[in-house]
Amino acid sequence: MMRTSLPSATVLRRGLLAVAAVTAALALPACGGDHSATPGADGMDHTPASAPAAAPASAGTFNDADVSFAQSMIPHHQQAVQMAVMADGRAADSEVRTLAGKIRQAQQPEIDTMTGWLTAWGRPAPSMSMDAGMHHGSMPGMMSDADMATLTDATGTAFDKHFLTMMISHHEGAVEMAQRELADGASTDAKTLAQKIITDQQAEITTMRTILARL
Known part of the structure; x- marks a missing residue:
């Protein structure tokens, strides 16, 4: 009769160790990774979403003074x-x-x-036809309807003198x-334009005074 040999204790021990190693390796992915991704009680992943990238600070930097500057300077330039x-x-x-041509091209x-x-x-952006009248008394240097009528009716040297004085x-x-x-x-953009207006128009004032003095 044949006798079946039983595995030795050493062989059994090696087998058990191999199984344990495989089990541990399979468990590692579940234990690794970001702990903040642990599901909640409802089984859903409650990991906070990444914060969106911040917009450039200059994109929305303005205040009421900037708005008032643009809304007032537009009809002022239009006139x-x-x-x-x-x-x-x-x-x-x-x-x-x-x-006169230079003023048109610049403004x-x-x-x-x-x-x-x-x-x-x-x-809202103002329109010359709707808002100019209301701004005559509120914006420095704005011409009245009577001033504009005087300029419209003038020609030659009379026009030149009226134009220079008014401008x-x-x-x-x-x-x-x-x-x-x-x-x-x-x-920043509005203040840069404001500085340009100061520089350009002060230079033009000097030129106009020189022309007016010789007429």
């Missing part, structure tokens, strides 16, 4: 452009005509820029508004 357009066919002096892009800011800020006052008002923006505004 200056309107006055400059009148020089076509009315001005006699070539320097006056050149200056219309600034109007467009400020209108874009107001749109981005979610604030000097108009520019001085713009400089005052821009200085207020530099003091109170928060928008």
Whole structure:
């Protein structure tokens, strides 16, 4: 009769150790990883979502002074452009005509820029036809309807003198508004434009005074 040999104690012990090693290896992925991802009592993963990347700080940095600056300077610039357009066919002096063209070329892009800011800020942009009248008394240097009528009716040297006198006052008002923006505004872009307005228009005031003195 054949006798079946029983495994030795050493063989059994090695087998048990191998099984234990395999079991431990399979358990490692479950134990590793982020502990914050442990499911809650309801079985759902309550790991906090990653915070969204912060928007650039400058994208939304503005205050009421910036809004007021743009909403006031737009119609102020629009009136200056309107006055400059009148020089076509009315001005006699070539320097006056050149200056009027320069004002148109400089201020219309600034109007467009400020209108874009107001749109981005979610604030209404003024229109010349609707808001100019109400701003005559509230914005420095703004011409009245009577002033504009006088300029419209003038021609030649009379126009040149009226234009220069009015535009000097108009520019001085713009400089005052821009200085207020530099003091109170928060928008870097708006304050940069305000400084540009001060620099450009003060230079034009000097030029206009020189022209007016020789007429």
